[in-house]
Amino acid sequence: MFLKKSKKFLIFTAGFLFLLGTIIVGVSLGSVSIPMGASAQILWNAIWGIPTHIDETYQTIVLQIRLPRAMLAALVGAALAMAGAAFQGLLRNPLADPYTLGVSSGAALGAVLVLFLGWTLPVIGDFTLPVVSIITGFLTLFVLLGFVRFIERKLTTETIILAGIIISSFLGSVISLLIALTGEELRQIISWLMGSVAMRGWDYVWLMLPFFIVGALLLMASRKELNALVFGEDTAKTLGVNTERKRVMILAGASLLTGSAVAVSGTIGFVGLVVPHLMRLLFGPDHQSLVPLSAIFGAGFLVITDVTARTLIAPTELPIGVITAIVGAPVFGLLLFHERRRRIKVT
Amino acid sequence: MIHIQRISGGYGKEPIVKDISFHVNAGEIFSIVGPNGSGKSTLLKFIYGALEPMTGEVNIDQRSLSSYSQKELARKIAVLPQHTETAFSFTVREVVELGRYPHQKGWFSTNTKNDEDMVQHAMKDTGVEAFAHLPMDMLSGGEKQRVLLARALAQEADILLLDEPTNHLDISFQISLLDTLKKWTLDKKLTVVAVLHDLNMAAMYSDRVLLLKDGTEQAIDKPAYVMEKEKLEDVYHTQLYRREHPSVPSPLISLVPSENDHSFTSDAIDQLSIHENKDHTLISSPDYWKTLSSAVIGAGFGWHRLFINRHVDKSYYAEHPEEEFSHYLQTQQLDVADTAGMMTAARLEDGAAARLTDAEGDVFVYATAGVANAVDASRAYKKSSSPVSVGTINIWIFIHGTLTEAAYAQLMMTATEAKVKALFDKNIKDPDTETTATGTSTDSVLIAASQQGSKYDYGGTISVLGKKTAKAVYDAVCQTLDNYICRK
Incomplete structure (x- = not known):
């Protein structure tokens, strides 16, 4: 189940080069512009621990300010895109992604509780933030699927999304209410709800990384099963897939990725929709390639988006979610259109 | 090969299938016929474990169905579903390759040379090789069905279950599908259990037939014995005639329209x-x-x-x-x-x-x-x-x-x-x-x-x-x- 080996190698190489390119651009552009060659050299030397003879300020900007930001954007982008690909395959629904399903909102509620109410759970300490986000995200997913199954057994595309939007707007309002009650400025609320990877530093990268790795591994280990699940649970079973176990693995993996991403960056919408869709268009629907390619290109996509968000109307910085929504919402509309057309053609 | 003992069950509290027992021998084509809602598909679901019976037991090769892992079972039984619709359009080759899943071990397994060969072989046997690289949604109903058959074949299972496989297919595809299956039962010792709604297809291709009505067994035997006029009329609540097939030794069932305008007004x-x-x-x-x-x-x-x-x-x-x-x-x-x-x-x-x-x-x-x-x-x-x-x-x-x-x-x-x-x-x-x-x-x-x-x-x-x-x-x-x- 794969593209021709040589072609596959080429595509992955291109993906990594694209990601690397976006990171170099990401660390070079900004209020202080740094030549790309210089930032590339700073990065190269930093990786191998070689001392660099370039302006110290540049080094600080690149390694301490912009690189963690780019890395965080990359992690969040990869996480959301992989989660999106997994949700779409599992639910057989091209419109599903962490945002449209309301999972992001669920995770955000958890993050808000920790951030704005100052919760800290014993034992896990700093990891309270991602852990609570992941749990609330996971719970939201269960409420959503339970709710949809309650409405109808068949899990229709539109019903899932409609339920996701209902849950999403409800939770969004609860979050706004909570933040307003804590007396924070409204502008900050919007900024957080629209998502941002600004001013987080290396701490947030380390905070997210372990959950990212576990989540990514869970999904990478379920790629073949995702292919089978696209044909429906009954068929997947007859092909030998232990559907109960795999479903939990996939939902857990996607929740880990979504929850940890939302915990460090707020709700960034549509990444999980746009990226897997584009990958499918370019390289086909086989999850064996789709999942890792979504991760690579999702990472690059969000790094570039972040650069755009902070340079478009500089010095004012846009929430990154604004850019993803501007790109994502029309794509969502287009997908809905195609989905309806396809269904009409079939029936 | 397959032993079903006194099986009953369904989706809710009321059993749809009631106290059915039968066995299927290796290399046999066994059909299940009956009107809509008689429990044909439900019975099939018990055999491949998609549904748990309330009472009774299914044994495959002298082993209880529940003792098989999902992968083990998929190496034993392949299922050809009625039709398949997916949100994403895989290519024919990708679909057929899914059939190799039960033979692959581990979480990060890749396809072996043997897998590749089997996929190629299955596509060749079903005649879908020519469009291996095409996406599924560009194929006709009959071609799609053949791809799914190739996938089932790639599973290398001993038993093939079919749920109304000829639905949505035109006559030439129905015949070619059943011809292929017949050939495989002879060449590869494949065992076939099929839910069929066309009595004549069942009569022509089956070694034995199970006739169901309201989830109970009405007859189970060679087609010539099961397809008796009175029996079928009772089960289907319609007037029909049985003749012998003009060119093959099997019964041929003809239906009679209830509004028969053939009538002389007097002598x-x-x-x-x-x-x-x-x-x-x-x-x-x-x-x-x-x-x-x-x-x-x-x-x-x-x-x-x-x-x-x-x-x-x-x-x-x-x-x-x-x-x-x-x-x-x-x-x-x-x-x-x-x-x-x-x-x-x-x-x-x-x-x-x-x-x-x-x-x-x-x-x-x-x-x-x-x-x-x-x-x-x-x-x-x-x-x-x-x-x-x-x-x-x-x-x-x-x-x-x-x-x-x-x-x-x-x-x-x-x-x-x-x-x-x-x-x-x-x-x-x-x-x-x-x-x-x-x-x-x-x-x-x-x-x-x-x-x-x-x-x-x-x-x-x-x-x-x-x-x-x-x-x-x-x-x-x-x-x-x-x-x-x-x-x-």
Whole structure:
């Protein structure tokens, strides 16, 4: 189940080069512009621990300010895109992604509780933030699927999304209410709800990384099963897939990725929709390639988006979610259109 | 191979399948038939473990179904689903490769050389190789079905389960699918269990059939035993007929429309009208008669309402008499499909008719005869044979009543015996042997019944109908022979 080996190698190489390119651009552009060659050299030397003879300020900007930001954007982008690909395959629904399903909102509620109410759970300490986000995200997913199954057994595309939007707007309002009650400025609320990877530093990268790795591994280990699940649970079973176990693995993996991403960056919408869709268009629907390619290109996509968000109307910085929504919402509309057309053609 | 013991169950509290037991042998095609909602698909789901039975047990190769892991089971049983729709369009090769999943181990396994070979092989066997790289949604229904079959084949399972596999397929695809399966059961020792809704497909391809009604077993045996008229009528609540397939040894089920507009308003014989001219005698009826005949046009069993006895010259010759006759009918503006037609070199004006009517039945016979080439059947082996289509003694028998096929066959004998006796009594001789003739070399008989009114099971010489027919035939043949002899 794969593209021709040589072609596959080429595509992955291109993906990594694209990601690397976006990171170099990401660390070079900004209020202080740094030549790309210089930032590339700073990065190269930093990786191998070689001392660099370039302006110290540049080094600080690149390694301490912009690189963690780019890395965080990359992690969040990869996480959301992989989660999106997994949700779409599992639910057989091209419109599903962490945002449209309301999972992001669920995770955000958890993050808000920790951030704005100052919760800290014993034992896990700093990891309270991602852990609570992941749990609330996971719970939201269960409420959503339970709710949809309650409405109808068949899990229709539109019903899932409609339920996701209902849950999403409800939770969004609860979050706004909570933040307003804590007396924070409204502008900050919007900024957080629209998502941002600004001013987080290396701490947030380390905070997210372990959950990212576990989540990514869970999904990478379920790629073949995702292919089978696209044909429906009954068929997947007859092909030998232990559907109960795999479903939990996939939902857990996607929740880990979504929850940890939302915990460090707020709700960034549509990444999980746009990226897997584009990958499918370019390289086909086989999850064996789709999942890792979504991760690579999702990472690059969000790094570039972040650069755009902070340079478009500089010095004012846009929430990154604004850019993803501007790109994502029309794509969502287009997908809905195609989905309806396809269904009409079939029936 | 598969043992089902006293299985009951369904989706809710009420069982859909009730206390079913059967076994399927290796290399067998086993069909499950029954009306909608009789539990066919549910029963199949128990076999591949998609549904848990309330009571009873499924054993595959002497092992309980529940003792198999999902992958183990997929190596044992492959399932061909009714149809597949996916949100994303995989290529044909990708779909077929999914069939290798149960043979792969570990979380990050990749395809081995063996997997690749099996996929290639499966695509070749099902004839989908040519579009291996095409996305599924560009294929037709039949092609999609073949791809899914390839996927099932790539699973290398011993057992293949099919849930109404011929649904949505046109006839040629249905046949090619079932032909392929039949071949695999022979070549690869594949065992097939299929839910089928087409009784004739089930009859033609199955070794054994399970007939279900309301989740209970009605019959389980070879198709010839299961497909009995009364049994099927009871299960399907519809009128149907069973015949034998014309070219393969299997039953053939025909349905009868409940709104059957085939009905004579009164005695069918009263509605016959006869027109004569110098070329032919035409007996026509407003409605159809079921006929059994040796006529040139419409031989064998058929339904006709125009009966034509055409006079041709002794020297008549046509390479394809049927074609020539059809052409003749067209020039007379007669519908060939509605017509039973005979040819005779005898004079039409010598023809004679006889009708016997009483409370027990109504028989009408029309006959024409010439005896120039009379033959004694017992001495005929001495003659050289030549194929001829021009009839000499033509006998047309019309009966108002409903006849069984046995009655038709018996009436053929009865009519022949009556004819032989007429020739005997008129002392007609075979000119070559100088012995009493039994007929001529080109005689023809048609028996037409209105299939309305009284039912006749028998047509032998002393049956109610046989007696009348024999007498009418004897009278008509004697009369036409007298006419023939007088004229000479």
